Amino acid sequence: MNLPKKLTIQLKSREETNSLRKLKTPSSLVDFSSNDYLGFAKSEAIFKQTHQFLVDKDIKQNGATGSRLLSGNHLLYDDVETFLSEFHQSESTTIFNSGYDANIGFFSSIPQRGDIILYDEFIHASIRDGIKLSNAKAFKFLHNDVEDLEKKLLHFIDKNEVFRQAQNDRERHSELDSESHQTIYVATESVFSMDGDSPDLEKMSHIIKKHNAFFIVDEAHAVGVFREGLIQKLNLQNEIFARIITFGKAMGCHGAAILGSKQLQQYLVNFARSFIYTTGLSPHSLATILTSYQQLVITSENEKSQKQKLQQNIHHFLKEVKRLNLSFIPSCSAVHCCIVSGNKNVKSISEKLHQKGFDVKAILSPTVPEGKERLRFCLHSYNSTIEISDVLELMRIFV
Ligand SMILES: Cc1ncc(COP(=O)(O)O)c(C=O)c1O
Structure with missing residues (x-):
């Protein structure tokens, strides 16, 4: 046809x-084109260790059998998420099926109507698509430009102040005040996929904190290349609302996770549709994530x-x-x-x-x-x- x-x-x-x-x-x-930066995707050692791990644990299951909220939350999910929380110094880790799923799940569910998302003009397509599904309003700032970001933050904070002031003058109820409360989210990547460059994350984080906004960093191309990623390298993990890490690049396997607070995890599990309405990862995929990380831990100090x-x-x-x-x-x-x-x-x-x-x-x-x-x-x-x-x-x- x-x-x-x-x-x-x-x-x-x-x-x-x-x-x-x-x-x-x-x-x-x-x-000079694949994302297999560390050669993990073709590592025979990782392949064999994963197989052995599944044999040792007597896991003989090919598929997840359902969404994580139904029958698909295999025991290995807990093992891998606990390992990742420790490795990435995060209160919680929520595994998604891919970085694409993680980003559309996060951006479509977390920013609410009336909220603002400020994003780097070169942000990845998966974040853009998540933003398109969101009810919040989104505006871009110039690539890696901290001054432009602050200008935009101030613009929305001022507008918000004027609006709130007007409401107070009209002696509105506190319920309406809280409805009008606007949260600002700022999204960037620690290594840009199409440029390879990085923002000044320390400066950015400082400004975002100063203006009470929420910082989201996609670390897809930083994890593995810079061991735990650039956020931890700069000791900024406690300043970030959510980190998106992916396993399909330097880690050489498949899947992704959102790192953040336990409350954030609870929210995502309840509202992120790309988490809820999809079949979970196979036990083999989860075991490969664990083995790849173990490989990174074991070898990364070695010359x-x-x-x-x-x-x-x-x-x-x-x-x-x-x-x-x-x-x-x-x-x-x-x-x-x-x-x-x-x-x-x-x-x-x-x-x-x-x-x-x-x-x-x-x-x-x-x-x-x-x-x-x-x-x-x-x-x-x-x-x-x-x-x-x-x-x-x-x-x-x-x-
Ligand atoms: C910055 C960034 N975020 C997210 C993704 C999506 O990750 P995944 O390939 O796991 O869907 C990519 C992959 O192209 C990426 O470059």
């Missing part, structure tokens, strides 16, 4: 703007650990970028981007790199704003310094 006409037109427009998305099977090229190797590769990449005088968005994370304006241009360079044996993805508009199309390099523990130098030499020629 043919697609309805409106949809055909949209697909055609994607073709015309060189932005048509297509599924491809993973290549055997040198990997030869994947985390150390990744850090050495990041260091080497930055040194080579400088030597070759290339222009990349400043980043200390595993994600490094070089802006090449225009879908056609960026795709052409990515294809040339493919032909030379390197898998470097072109990030096209509309995933990023028009004119900000880019080549996105994801670095891994298993890349060699020679591969890094070679691909950057090619960049010098092609860009």
Whole structure:
């Protein structure tokens, strides 16, 4: 059956703007594109340990059998959530099926009608989608711009004050006062997925606290790369209302969690629809999360650990970028981007790199704003310094 006409037109427009998305099977090229920063997704040790763990515990169950609120809350959920709460120094951990689910669940249920969400203009699509489902009003602030954030915070606080004052003047009841009370939420990422850069989290947290707002940080690309993530590295865990961590990136498996207070957990379990109306993770998925974290704990102090190797590769990449005088968005994370304006241009360079044996993805508009199309390099523990130098030499020629 043919697609309805409106949809055909949209697909055609994607073709015309060189932005048509297509599924491809993973290549055997040198990997500068996956999120498997520490090589955990392909780790035979993690695979075998997970299997052994399930055998030892006599867990012979393939699927969750239902939503976590019905039959799907396998015993392992409690083990993994307790482990994660300790590791991430959080009062509670609530596991979701994916980072996408965690973000839409959080943002659609927590901010209420009359509340304000301020979010970084480059925030991830899953947060944007959660915001779209929310009854709160949302406004963006300039990327990583603490001054712009404070300006916007002050704007809404002032407006709120004027409104409350007017209500007091009219001697309204306290019930109405509490209805008019506006909560402000601020959302950002500790490592931006499409830029690899980070906000000044200390400064941001200070300002947000000063204005009694609630801070939410998505740590998808920081956990594992910076061990527990950047929030704990900066000792800010007690200043954050909610942290979103995901297991599909450096941890090499699947799923995500929201870290926060026990009350927050209770609220999410009762109101986050992407938590309630979906089948839970399989015991195997939960066991893999636990094994991957154990691997991170065991090896991360070791000189030869994947985390150390990744850090050495990041260091080497930055040194080579400088030597070759290339222009990349400043980043200390595993994600490094070089802006090449225009879908056609960026795709052409990515294809040339493919032909030379390197898998470097072109990030096209509309995933990023028009004119900000880019080549996105994801670095891994298993890349060699020679591969890094070679691909950057090619960049010098092609860009
Ligand atoms: C910042 C950020 N948050 C959330 C997600 C979604 O996580 P998941 O892949 O587990 O759905 C991603 C993944 O692309 C991401 O980059």
